[in-house]
Amino acid sequence: MLELSRITAGYDRRAPVIRDVSLTVADGEAVGLLGPSGCGKSTLARVAALLHRPEAGTVRLAGETVRGYRFRAPRALRTSVGVVFQQPRLAADPRLTLRELIVEPAAATGRSRELAGRAAELAEATGLGASLLRRRPHEVSDGQLQRACVARALLLSPTLLVCDEMTAMLDASTTAALVAVVEEYRRQHDAALLAVGHDRVLLRRWCDRVTEFPTAEG
Numbered sequence: 306m307l308e309l310s311r312i313t314a315g316y317d318r319r320a321p322v323i324r325d326v327s328l329t330v331a332d333g334e335a336v337g338l339l340g341p342s343g344c345g346k347s348t349l350a351r352v353a354a355l356l357h358r359p360e361a362g363t364v365r366l367a368g369e370t371v372r373g374y375r376f377r378a379p380r381a382l383r384t385s386v387g388v389v390f391q392q393p394r395l396a397a398d399p400r401l402t403l404r405e406l407i408v409e410p411a412a413a414t415g416r417s418r419e420l421a422g423r424a425a426e427l428a429e430a431t432g433l434g435a436s437l438l439r440r441r442p443h444e445v446s447d448g449q450l451q452r453a454c455v456a457r458a459l460l461l462s463p464t465l466l467v468c469d470e471m472t473a474m475l476d477a478s479t480t481a482a483l484v485a486v487v488e489e490y491r492r493q494h495d496a497a498l499l500a501v502g503h504d505r506v507l508l509r510r511w512c513d514r515v516t517e518f519p520t521a522e523g
């Protein structure tokens with residue numbers, strides 16, 4: 306599903322954050338990625354989600370070699386990856402209601418009407434009732450906003466989910482609820498998962514395999 310080969314990436318060409326890192330996630334597999342703060346896990350997750358162009362190395366997604374990142378990535382490839390970030394407040398457009406936030410990826414592909422029912426199902430699965438769906442990000446808690454971000458990430462039925470510290474700012478019950486939603490989605494769609502985090506116990510429980518950064522693969 307995802308093959309990251311000898312990736313070098315960062316924010317300053319002279320001082321890359323990650324050097325020569327490789328990682329593979331098989332079809333339907335859940336891989337946990339652990340590592341100390343600042344080692345570059347989020348940077349690698351952003352490369353995997355086609356949001357950050359590496360300086361060197363190859364990314365293959367669903368058998369295709371990735372040549373463009375962000376808006377330069379082909380839409381079909383971009384929408385085959387769902388991403389959930391650590392800080393929902395930075396990821397979510399503050400002007401949108403939670404309902405609009407969930408359905409926005411469909412609007413970008415002209416499929417809002419077709420996917421309205423799916424958006425409602427995902428809102429229900431993530432525990433968001435009608436009154437919360439009418440609110441904007443500043444009117445809900447971090448946990449409620451993260452529920453909407455998970456629903457949004459699943460809307461276009463991705464075959465790979467990248468969860469970057471998805472549960473870092475959540476309490477135990479919201480963590481359990483959102484991990485259960487992701488797992489149910491993966492069971493139904495046979496989707497793969499790359500879960501980045503600090504919580505070894507959670508990742509061991511959640512994933513088929515947990516790897517330390519830099520990965521054993523290189």
Ligand SMILES: Nc1ncnc2c1ncn2[C@@H]1O[C@H](COP(=O)(O)OP(=O)(O)OP(=O)(O)O)[C@@H](O)[C@H]1O
Pocket residue numbers: 316322340341342343344345346347348349
């Ligand atoms: N947009 C950016 N511009 C410049 N440097 C950045 C940027 N984002 C991250 N960095 C730097 O890159 C390094 C790796 O950051 P990254 O967020 O990938 O690490 P991480 O392992 O995910 O950390 P954490 O576990 O604390 O989230 C850090 O030194 C960080 O300061």
